[in-house]
Amino acid sequence: xxxxxxxxxxxxxxxxxxxxxxxxxxxxxxxxxxxxxxxxxxxxxxxxxxxxxxxxxxxxxxxxxxxxxxxxxxxxxxxxxxxxxxxxxxxxxxxxxxxxxxxxxxxxxxxxxxxxxx
Numbered sequence: 001x002x003x004x005x006x007x008x009x010x011x012x013x014x015x016x017x018x019x020x021x022x023x024x025x026x027x028x029x030x031x032x033x034x035x036x037x038x039x040x041x042x043x044x045x046x047x048x049x050x051x052x053x054x055x056x057x058x059x060x061x062x063x064x065x066x067x068x069x070x071x072x073x074x075x076x077x078x079x080x081x082x083x084x085x086x087x088x089x090x091x092x093x094x095x096x097x098x099x100x101x102x103x104x105x106x107x108x109x110x111x112x113x114x115x116x117x118x
Contacts, residue, residue, distance in 0.1 A: 002027035009037035
């Protein structure tokens with residue numbers, strides 16, 4: 001599980017609100033779960049951003065809102081809508097190409113996503 005500092009840092013990389021489990025998964029995939037975000041180089045920052053954008057790209061166009069309540073305390077996060085997934089895809093693809101990241105193998109040519117048979 002990623003440290004709270006890593007989770008907080010990753011939460012600010014995009015304009016999207018991600019579940020803590022998503023942030024943990026991305027941190028584990030990039031092996032930064034125990035790192036100090038102040039030491040992240042530009043490559044790590046960019047690839048974490050691209051991974052989060054890939055999650056947004058693969059998500060439904062509209063994400064449901066979330067609310068939690070405990071006693072008199074309540075917190076709500078409104079719904080998010082993706083209007084132009086092409087821009088997100090092109091941005092994350094550019095990052096993966098810049099660093100020749102292995103995740104490029106998951107993305108097919110011509111702007112499509114390839115799924116592996118399991």
